[in-house]
Amino acid sequence: MEQVNKENIKIRTAKPEDAKQLLNIYAPYVQNTAITFEYEVPGIEEFQGRIRRTLERYPYIVAERNGEIVGYAYTGAFKPRAAYSWSVETTVYVRNDLERCGIGRALYRELERISALQHINNMNACIAYPEIEDEYLTKNSPKFHAHMGYTTVGEFHKCGYKFGRWYNMVWMEKLIGTHAEVPEPFVPYPDIMMFTF
Numbered sequence: 001m002e003q004v005n006k007e008n009i010k011i012r013t014a015k016p017e018d019a020k021q022l023l024n025i026y027a028p029y030v031q032n033t034a035i036t037f038e039y040e041v042p043g044i045e046e047f048q049g050r051i052r053r054t055l056e057r058y059p060y061i062v063a064e065r066n067g068e069i070v071g072y073a074y075t076g077a078f079k080p081r082a083a084y085s086w087s088v089e090t091t092v093y094v095r096n097d098l099e100r101c102g103i104g105r106a107l108y109r110e111l112e113r114i115s116a117l118q119h120i121n122n123m124n125a126c127i128a129y130p131e132i133e134d135e136y137l138t139k140n141s142p143k144f145h146a147h148m149g150y151t152t153v154g155e156f157h158k159c160g161y162k163f164g165r166w167y168n169m170v171w172m173e174k175l176i177g178t179h180a181e182v183p184e185p186f187v188p189y190p191d192i193m194m195f196t197f
Contacts, residue, residue, distance in 0.1 A: 027041045035128055
């Protein structure tokens with residue numbers, strides 16, 4: 001496994017023009033794993049649209065090494081109703097030959113820092129989970145999230161079907177805020193970008 005010098009990693013806001021590099025990271029997860037329940041690799045324009053829509057309210061960040069994107073992460077609405085404004089769903093993908101090198105950890109720490117500025121209290125992760133590990137899905141992602149301070153709060157059974165097999169899904173959460181009696185209002189990402197990097 002390649003070693004990564006964390007000092008050579010730069011984290012910045014994603015741009016729609018990054019879509020091709022991000023798809024190069026994401027496509028193997030779609031094609032070869034059940035980590036994502038997506039069946040088809042999105043096209044460039046679709047992926048650019050996803051980046052743009054996320055950045056309207058939430059962070060979408062990339063980790064670069066020597067000018068090459070090696071991982072990305074973002075948050076999004078946990079649910080669309082107003083009462084959920086202080087909760088987000090998290091996502092992270094790292095180039096598959098660079099897993100367990102600290103890139104995902106660095107991305108998640110930056111997401112937490114940004115989310116705190118947005119007055120987010122709850123970070124939630126929806127994770128594909130195998131009853132028995134196989135060639136398409138292991139328990140590495142739940143272990144990573146547990147290492148990052150997330151705890152499992154629920155499990156749905158046989159809710160995802162991919163590669164001719166049924167997979168479970170778990171929700172994990174990390175509480176990063178104080179849950180004040182009257183919370184500070186949610187701050188959209190564009191309003192805090194000047195403070196993020």
